Amino acid sequence: MFIKGQWLSEGSQGKFAVLNPANGETVAEVANGGVREAKTAIEAAAEAFPDWSAQTAHKRSALLYKAYERLVSRKDEIAEILTLEQGKPLRAATTEVQYAADFLLWFAEEAKRIYGETIPSARPDQRFLVRHEPVGVVAAVTPWNYPISMVTRKLGPALAAGCTIVLKPAEATPLCAIEMVKIFEEVGLPEGVVNLVTSSDPKPIGEEFVTNPLVRKLTFTGSTAVGKMLAGKAAGNMKRVSCELGGHAPFIVCQDADPVHAAKGLQLVKFLNTGQACISPNRVFVHESMVEPFKETLAGRVSKMKAGNGLEAGIAIGPLVNSAAVDKVDAQVKDAVAKGAEVVCGGEQLTDNGLEKGHFFAPTVLNNIKPNMTIYREETFGPVAAIVPYSDDDDVLAMANDTSYGLAAYVYTQNLSRAMRLYEGLNFGIIGINDINPSAASAPFGGTKDSGMGREGAREGIFEYLETKLGGFSI
Ligand code: NAD
Numbered sequence: 001m002f003i004k005g006q007w008l009s010e011g012s013q014g015k016f017a018v019l020n021p022a023n024g025e026t027v028a029e030v031a032n033g034g035v036r037e038a039k040t041a042i043e044a045a046a047e048a049f050p051d052w053s054a055q056t057a058h059k060r061s062a063l064l065y066k067a068y069e070r071l072v073s074r075k076d077e078i079a080e081i082l083t084l085e086q087g088k089p090l091r092a093a094t095t096e097v098q099y100a101a102d103f104l105l106w107f108a109e110e111a112k113r114i115y116g117e118t119i120p121s122a123r124p125d126q127r128f129l130v131r132h133e134p135v136g137v138v139a140a141v142t143p144w145n146y147p148i149s150m151v152t153r154k155l156g157p158a159l160a161a162g163c164t165i166v167l168k169p170a171e172a173t174p175l176c177a178i179e180m181v182k183i184f185e186e187v188g189l190p191e192g193v194v195n196l197v198t199s200s201d202p203k204p205i206g207e208e209f210v211t212n213p214l215v216r217k218l219t220f221t222g223s224t225a226v227g228k229m230l231a232g233k234a235a236g237n238m239k240r241v242s243c244e245l246g247g248h249a250p251f252i253v254c255q256d257a258d259p260v261h262a263a264k265g266l267q268l269v270k271f272l273n274t275g276q277a278c279i280s281p282n283r284v285f286v287h288e289s290m291v292e293p294f295k296e297t298l299a300g301r302v303s304k305m306k307a308g309n310g311l312e313a314g315i316a317i318g319p320l321v322n323s324a325a326v327d328k329v330d331a332q333v334k335d336a337v338a339k340g341a342e343v344v345c346g347g348e349q350l351t352d353n354g355l356e357k358g359h360f361f362a363p364t365v366l367n368n369i370k371p372n373m374t375i376y377r378e379e380t381f382g383p384v385a386a387i388v389p390y391s392d393d394d395d396v397l398a399m400a401n402d403t404s405y406g407l408a409a410y411v412y413t414q415n416l417s418r419a420m421r422l423y424e425g426l427n428f429g430i431i432g433i434n435d436i437n438p439s440a441a442s443a444p445f446g447g448t449k450d451s452g453m454g455r456e457g458a459r460e461g462i463f464e465y466l467e468t469k470l471g472g473f474s475i
Contacts, residue, residue, distance in 0.1 A: 001031040002181050004044035005191030012036045016200035021087040021319040022309040022358040033197040038208040041195035045137040045164035046214040048192030053134045053162035057111045064108035066187040071101040085173045087318035089310040100149040103156040106441035111160035129471040134162035136216030139209035143222045145276045147173035153456045154219045161465035166195045174198040210234040224450045242454025242464045246379045247407030250400035251281035254413035259290045262412035263297035269436035275383040279408035285396050288389045299345045302363045319358040326359045329382030332375040342367040401427045406448030
């Protein structure tokens with residue numbers, strides 16, 4: 001834990017172990033904090049706020065730029081820590097650290113572009129001036145599936161805007177957050193500007209975040225259930241809120257698409273991070289004329305994916321986060337099969353060759369998914385591609401939109417009019433058209449409905465941390 005510029009190796013609740021999901025081994029022990037530390041950290045952030053917010057944007061930008069350079073220079077080392085605590089293959093971990101660094105660079109640049117406005121008045125003696133000011137102390141809660149990029153996606157814009165922060169990373173993956181905070185300390189961020197509270201029990205800390213009057217903004221990434229609960233309480237106390245929550249992305253392969261290209265795309269995005277991504281396709285709508293070639297290409301590629309410890313060479317798919325995640329995926333597959341789904345490949349937990357020590361599920365392709373199956377409605381967060389054959393464009397749009405979530409959607413088509421109609425008609429925050437990676441530090445990331453509110457990254461990202469102040473001048 002890091003509070004008011006001091007590292008604590010133990011908290012009021014002692015320490016807790018961080019386990020490697022690939023083999024169950026203890027990777028490290030970290031301080032276990034509680035309400036006491038959350039309160040102290042919030043107070044430290046409140047104390048640091050006047051000075052930090054009064055720094056010039058150029059000074060804040062320079063510190064963020066230094067943090068960016070330092071993170072890039074430690075990319076390989078931090079990627080290894082990421083794989084140890086989270087499980088994703090080392091190559092994917094390295095890509096994530098670079099993605100995390102991209103947010104620091106982007107917001108180092110955006111810090112200098114928090115422009116105000118002058119607005120013409122109807123009165124000749126009046127002038128309107130608008131400026132944007134930092135909201136104040138930010139409480140940030142981050143998830144385990146992207147343990148470093150979700151930290152910088154919040155801390156980058158918050159620091160650029162002039163806010164001070166208390167960060168609570170996920171209990172499964174605090175180590176990357178610790179490394180990131182070390183970097184902020186090394187580059188000379190003043191005491192109290194970033195505080196880190198690690199804990200095995202997030203509930204009391206979350207409660208403190210949403211009730212403490214010194215906190216002005218909550219930024220949360222995680223499950224819809226927890227996000228709704230925290231956002232409700234925070235809103236009740238008039239705190240600003242942004243949430244990135246769950247998803248249930250449709251992936252539509254139209255009748256004019258190249259099925260091989262689409263299947264390659266699906267394999268890459270669906271099995272990314274073992275399916276543990278909020279933008280992971282959960283329903284793969286394939287035009288009935290394309291199902292056979294699509295299925296064949298997909299199954300051919302998926303059955304070659306080797307599962308194992310992400311630090312070993314040739315591993316394409318890592319473990320799930322814990323045994324509960326394996327049980328959830330297994331239950332969804334069993335439910336689908338019992339209701340008539342075809343198992344094209346995979347379909348079971350992996351327990352041979354040492355994999356029984358970790359939380360592995362075979363990369364799986366199911367076909368003939370129907371709306372009465374759990375997987376059609378509930379987020380899987382695991383390595384299962386669920387194919388839903390369809391026959392009509394209008395039907396597929398209605399089926400794709402028939403979800404309480406609204407984060408990401410994907411379309412494969414070679415027809416420009418169809419692409420535009422689907423882009424406009426899909427009720428989601430992020431639409432990939434023949435593109436499986438519609439995310440970057442420069443692009444707005446976020447969803448609608450049960451997928452949350454607010455946007456991260458891009459020009460928009462910094463406004464989540466700013467208030468608008470109007471000045472009316474009579475001259
Ligand atoms: P979770 O909501 O239980 O945990 C996420 C974070 O919230 C962790 O830091 C956890 O410690 C914290 N948390 C849990 N209960 C809390 C409480 N009462 N008060 C304060 N903090 C609390 O989520 P999970 O089930 O571990 O993670 C998977 C979910 O996260 C999925 O549904 C996924 O879609 C979502 N997610 C979304 C995004 C996104 O960008 N939209 C990214 C990653 C994960």
